[in-house]
Amino acid sequence: MIFNIKKLIRSISIEIKTIIGIILFTILLVGLERYQLSQNIIEQFIESKRSKNRLLIDTITPIIGLNISLGLDNSNKEYLNYIARQNLDLEYIELLDSDNKLSYSYGEKYEDKHHSEKFGINFCNKSIVDSITGETLGNVTLHFSDKDYQILLSKNRETTLKIFFITFILLSIFVILIKKEFKHLKKLSENVLAYNPKLNNFTLTPSQRLDEVGVIHNAIISMVGKIATHTKILDEINLSLEDKIKKRTKELEEANKKLQALSVTDELTQLSNRRYFEEYFQKSWELAKRNNIEISIIMCDIDYFKRINDTYGHLAGDFILENIAQILKKSLKRNTDFIARYGGEEFVIVMYDTNIDLAKELCIKIQNSIKNADSFIFQGIVLEAVTMSFGISSTIPNINKNSKELIENADLALYKAKKNGRDCIIVF
């Protein structure tokens, strides 16, 4: 409950809070002040009226008493008539003798009115005592009109209404002024909310006002100016950063490509390496199996390569490997033909959709290319002629066949070619 009230209060705007606060405060203050003042005025009036009535009865009773004690009853009547004429608020005078018999009365007695005495201002009663003998001579009762009291109350109400009316007018002016002030602040906040540093759409100009609103206004304009400057600098930095990121991304992509290539390429021969061969061959195998197409594997090996290494050194061996690799690469014409360095001086060729005859035809073509190639000259030394042995294996893959068998069969055919004196082609 308290939380909800707090939430509600927080959700009310400062403008409304200020207006409500000032109105409540003012009404409370004016109301309290007015109430207190009215009470004081009424109390003072009642007290003065009581004093006046008491003074009157205190003044007349000794005279009445003396007149009674002197036996001058006629004097009393004249005296009380005179008192009644002098005091216009006296409505009724009653003089009772010591036996409680009415000896004089003035005016009309309204029982109801005078029995309901209001604040002791309508009714006064006093025993008449002989000041000499102390004997009770009678009783005098004065009844006063409360007209002046009613007039006071009416005027007091009228004054209260006037004060509240003036307060209402002043509060209305105050509310208008407050709303005008907050209108400026609202406009300012709307501009701040709509402000987009990229569009630089803050349209307010500096204020000439010297009050707090003017200070806030100009402070916001100054802040907006700083934001615009910093945004421009940030934009420039961002642009520069974007360029750098693009450049770096490109470099990274290139590096990744190189790394990718390096991971699947044999560094010396620039052919695919054995790992990539395994991957490629497996894909080709699966594809051929799905399409029921024949696939051929050629395993080839440089003859007497160890002797070349031993005779001319490993660098010469590497030179031979590089040149043979180029010849092998050039011999493949179809996009689907694939060659990789299988290991050492051994190479492997995958031929998709190729039967054994076409594979053999490629082997012969390679043999001729090597034979027809210029002599390999390494560091000014003409190296001996190089030959290669070939083992071919071909099959149409199916569910009962193993891809490894095709490689093993080609390898076995190569082994037979080596056994048969090298520089030959054996079909498994």
Place this chain on the structure above:
Amino acid sequence: MFLIIGIILDASTYDEDVLNIFSKIAPRFIIMSSQKNKIETEIKICVLHDKIDERVALSFIDKINTNYPDGIKNYPIKFISSSYFNIGECKTAQLAFIFNSDRNNIKEAVLYLNRQNILSMSYEEELLDYGVQISLFIGRKVLPYINMKAITENKIELDNILLRVSKIYKEHER
């Protein structure tokens, strides 16, 4: 018959009611004036009259005794009934009540009473013209009639309230 005899004997007539009022007023004027300071143990009222008014004077004394049987303010009231020729008897009185007499007697009495600082009260209001201090105004209403000049000349002070219920005598006003 009595009236004829009275006129023949130069006697005055006195109203019983008026005398009754005087009987009520007289002791009070002593108590409510500076004359009360002269009271030692008793209030003394001197009643001055001619021989012919002796009975009326006694009647007046009776009225006072009737109105104040126990005296006033615990003081018993003593009366000195005296003729104008024996006015010296009034020397210790605080108030002298003057019945009608020859104007010369009145003048003499007033002089004596003033000299002795005795409050003077007369049945006839016209005696105020001769310097008597208090009488009764009998008009539409009955009021004590005070010769303020005579009172102040004799340095007698009256209670304020007495003045308020009284009519103040002014020379040549009557």
